[in-house]
Amino acid sequence: MKKLLVVYLALIIAFLGYVYQSRAPFRMQNGQAEEGLRGSISEKYVMVTFQSGIDYWKNCLKGFEDAAQLLNVSVEFKGATQYDVNEEKTVLEQVIARKPSGIAISAINSEALGATIQKAVDAGIPVVLFDSGITASRVKTFLGTNNHNAGATAADKMAELLNRQGKTAIITQPNQSNHQERTQGFVEAIEATYPGMSVIAIEDGKGDQRETERIAVKLLQEHPDLTGIFATQANGGVGIGNALLQLGKKGTVKVIGFDTDKGTLDMVKNGTISATMAQGTWNMGYWSMQYLFHLNHGLVESGAASRGAAVSTLPVNTDTGITIVTEANVDGYYAK
């Protein structure tokens, strides 16, 4: 009887010991991590955006959540409801005050938010920037689209749609650097590779669907030989599509849009728009979480130890890729 009690006790101790060593994060055995990369559910990572209601962020957040699930940590999504830098600043300050385990920020405006982002860095909170970049910041890690490449990819697709011949135009937001890069990438690719094509106008759509429609109508009336229009902003494709419908030019003028909001996808599906450029939004979210987790757990420093603060401890720029969405693959892009 006593013997059995001893066995019984030994077994309980072994069990508890097993539970303990298998739950402690990053416990090593024979040089291998006992548990793999695994955090604690009490770690909270926050994604901060602007215009937080738009479809665009859904897939970013999905990637962020998917990584969090695998890493056994928690996430939260916060954002300015409007395209308003002061609102985003306020949201970001509230998030910083709660000292989360990490923040992935898509910043409207690099200068206006720089000081607030610096506050997070100074408080020791891991920060990465995704989607929209920031300059003059101590944050060295950015994940997002190479917009120059995205513009060039759109130009190649336009050339394919137009059999390498014809006049094209761009409707863009000339005051935003990512839109400037898309425009430049498109123009340079046309000039470098397609002698039969030209870009005859670059117009300001002011980020507004109605304004883009108005400008597209004007362009198409003034230039009856215009055969292709590239919109660099998300609602531009729908604006141009509506202009085509208004003028009865659906199908005769080729339109390439940007991003994958529902309106654009619907017009790709029904053939009003030929294609739209999908950014690697899931990748932005997924790898933002991975990078933040690595910063928070000090897992990036083993290669950089003793090298001083100048060392980049994470990749500085992660190009999350671009994909062309057409009628053939549009169904996979609707937000779930």
Place this chain on the structure above:
Amino acid sequence: MKKLLVVYLALIIAFLGYVYQSRAPFRMQNGQAEEGLRGSISEKYVMVTFQSGIDYWKNCLKGFEDAAQLLNVSVEFKGATQYDVNEEKTVLEQVIARKPSGIAISAINSEALGATIQKAVDAGIPVVLFDSGITASRVKTFLGTNNHNAGATAADKMAELLNRQGKTAIITQPNQSNHQERTQGFVEAIEATYPGMSVIAIEDGKGDQRETERIAVKLLQEHPDLTGIFATQANGGVGIGNALLQLGKKGTVKVIGFDTDKGTLDMVKNGTISATMAQGTWNMGYWSMQYLFHLNHGLVESGAASRGAAVSTLPVNTDTGITIVTEANVDGYYAK
């Protein structure tokens, strides 16, 4: 007595059940991964390089191994001993034949190795490319230095060393694209930002230390007003350093080298070379392993499901960063 036996048995079953559920990879509970990201020690990931004995790969492999340790998987390092594309091809074919869980390849030559890399892809083996790129391949994922930025960063450092005044030269390998990009980045930054500076010569060091020394001596004799030389290849800094020692010009002509082999670091330490550009080699290895692990475990596809083969399932280009090594931080860069 019987009662105790029942308890005893129940405890054993609970214990085994616990062990089982906690060991199965990616077992989910309440939507969270039970174990975090964790593979099996039987998964073998291989890093394939060329000139496999050089210091350069040590830190790449360290990153690869560090990630493998955290993810509980195995690694192997293979490489052509020479700078020989046929030898690398043979090594790669031997690796493919053993069907590893993933291969990270630094390819000498994109065209000559393209078909062999395609063989790996066709065999369903996850492949990423790091350090040296490849074109015309179905492999879309590359991790490495943005060489244009690296050249521009070297130009900024040179301007700082020369107080924004003076004539400079570049010794490079004009037939290799990464060296072309470093050269172009340097030249463009000087032209764009430093009106008091110029690049008066771009010479071919043929990847050889002696040849670089010979050319540097000739340059310095022909242009006594030359005050700075940038070497884009690893042994170039030492070649130029030896030229300075030969001519008694140590310290009066500023030299910026590339990479962190022992010879270069020694010359940075003793002041013969002012600085050298360190690539993010640990990052290349670490994130190559992470990407391969994600491909092997199908962890990148949840955001891309039903979107067809055109979707990039991983970031397409990961810029692993560049750091300036000077006397102040050189000690951290010696290979361990």
